[in-house]
Amino acid sequence: MPFISITSKPTRTVLALAAGSLLLGLSGAGAAVADDGPATQIMSNEQMAARHPGAAPRPDDDDREREYALGKVVSKGPLTVRSEPTTRSRELGKVYPHHKVRILCKERGEKVGDNHLWYRLYSKQEAWVSARYVKDLTPVEWCRL
Structure with missing residues (x-):
């Protein structure tokens, strides 16, 4: 696979890729945080x-x-x-x-x-x-x- 330099891409493309990566990363982290919440309380x-x-x-x-x-x-x-x-x-x-x-x-x-x-x-x-x-x-x- 050939190496592609980021500097050869237009600025908008670089920003769009960075924003997309950030959003994907945050949504994954959010799911992990939600899983660490307190256990459901069971009522009698x-x-x-x-x-x-x-x-x-x-x-x-x-x-x-x-x-x-x-x-x-x-x-x-x-x-x-x-x-x-x-x-x-x-x-x-x-x-x-x-x-x-x-x-x-x-x-x-x-x-x-x-x-x-x-x-x-x-x-x-x-x-x-x-x-x-x-x-x-x-x-x-x-x-x-």
Whole structure:
């Protein structure tokens, strides 16, 4: 391979090559730095339930006699958990996009978008989310009075 002198290249070409090399070097270094970050903290089921009402249990939980349905949050941002199936009721917390939630049952409530269904979350307190933003992964039964 013949030796090419940098001095024979125009200044713009040399600067463009240097900038490209610098960008490639920085992107590689950035990936290496990102890998050295802290390990992800794993919350206990009690901590998860306190922070995210209705959040689905981790896979190591005993699901032999499941008393709830599963759903996946499909909202673009955090979804508000409410005390009743209406947007005017008290806020209890948030569930986040792509998280799975445990659903106890469904009931008609205030219309959100074009959907009047609300899901009651499997929780110690009465907690509701609009079904407009939750995709049911397993069949959800109607709430019994």
